[in-house]
Amino acid sequence: MSSVRVRAAGAVLWRRGPHGAEVAVAHRPRYDDWSLPKGKLDDGETVPAAAVREIAEETGFRAKLGRHLLTVRYPVASGPKSVDYFSAAVVSGAFEPNEEVDELRWLAPADAAGLLSYDSDRSVLAEFTALPAGLTTLLLVRHAKAGKRDDWSGDDDLRPLSPSGVRQAGALRVLLPLFGPDRVLAAPRLRCEQTVRGLADDLGLPVEHEDLMTEEKYWEDRQAGLARLLAIVSAGGTPVLCSQGGVIPDLVAHVANRGGVRLPVDEGEKVPSKKGSVWVLSFRAAPGNGGPQLVAADYLPTALPVPAASHA
Template sequence: MLWREGSVAVVHRPRYDDWSLPKGKLDDGETVPAAAVREVLEETGFRAVLGRYLCQVSYRAFGRPKVVDYFSARVESGAFAPNDEVDELRWVPVAEASALVTSDTDRSVLAAFAAEPADLATLLLVRHAKAGKRDNWPGDDDLRPLSSAGWRQAGGLRSMLPLWGPTRVHSAPRVRCVETVQGVAEDLGVGVLLEPRLSEEGYWPDREAGLVRLLEIADGAGTPVVCSQGGVIPDIVATLADLGGVSLSGTPCKKGSAWLLAFRRAEPGWSTSDSHTSWPRLVSAHYFPTALPKPTT
């Protein structure tokens, strides 16, 4: 769902003579978020920065099932020029777009987009990549590094996470956590900010302080990446979902996975406790079990 201030993009596809939202197919060796950004660029000429996950829709086209994942996607740069797939693009308000698009599935995506403000704050919460078995590491567990499989996972994260335009990188002070997101930080030209409250040892003695620290990070400028551990992330996601009224079917947390969290900015009257301090409120949470593309068959 490509958007800019006050309007969304709707495209005309001459092959089908319909008005549609930009979408397309995965290339071999491509993740869903990468395909979303590439297809938007190819169809519209605009480079986009991804935001919250919107929904997944399923339908049949020419007798074959299709499944499409949609993200909010803010225009970063570019300009439209007619091409083989799209001969016209219109920037229209959501209500006008709903009347213009041909399919009901596109209308359902527009409704999901309109359910929350377009410019929500987003945060990428990552579990560190594989680091071998603790029992096989003879030294201080804090210093246990990534395994070869972990470095491959870190490489996938290095490719996928920039699609959301991150500006800051935070990590629990464990070598395996820092190494997981070090490449993202290097590509941004920033350092990794250490977060003791978001390690297992730092989080559990004072859960509320850990939650507050995560919300402080979310409430800052830009989009942060935060790397933590499997003993912390499920509790953070479940607690924030409960506080925000977000329904989740579970809080999985595989090594090298990521949660895309979207927040409304701080609102008076909402807090993590009975205090009057207000914090961002979680409105959307989407899980990526891996940042690596599916193997081709």
């Protein structure tokens, strides 16, 4: 068997029905099976971008991504294959039969599980139904590369992105819209604002400054910073918040501990926050007046594309 590792992406595509969430199950005439939308990554494509593209090609629907569900691995003729699945909410569109899918059914999750042809798809669907479909997503972004602080002689607030940071910001400009952002916030540092300025321009939105998300202000009043993060989530929508490396690990660790969420890091390891990385944080409303509660956390260490196939 070849040592090439094939990467693919898919989703549980869902919409609001009269009796709750409905999920899409696709019939593929080539295999005569019922499956979740999925397909291989194109060259130069990120995993989230492939998931959204495959949804559009197979179902005709434009979707916005939510939390990562599962990574399914299995052997194929060209080598070991992995498929990353996301929750994906319908935004617009309509199904028309095509070469890949000749029928699409919208079903309650329990009915969909009975129709799906593969145990792996049923496992993905079970992960989707383990939490409510309609969660609030916060995209917490570490600013892109801006050179070394010691090499900058001016006001550190005005330290701009480096050429590699500009490339990272360009990749974020492509990646973040896949999650349907509708608000853009940043710590008032030039490098933070520049990281998300292109996204804001594309969305026709301002970049709102968040003083408590700077390292200095956050650690002057950590509780106020944590409360501010939860207030941003409580406002709804899908906010993007760009902050600094001295803030993000503590914020993520706090909301994870508060919600009882195990982070995708080894025990004892520091919460990662590479420059240009994204934490996809999924919240639901807590009972009573407890405020939003984190229920899932996914870390994207880079917005840059990965090879669609790599050698083991």
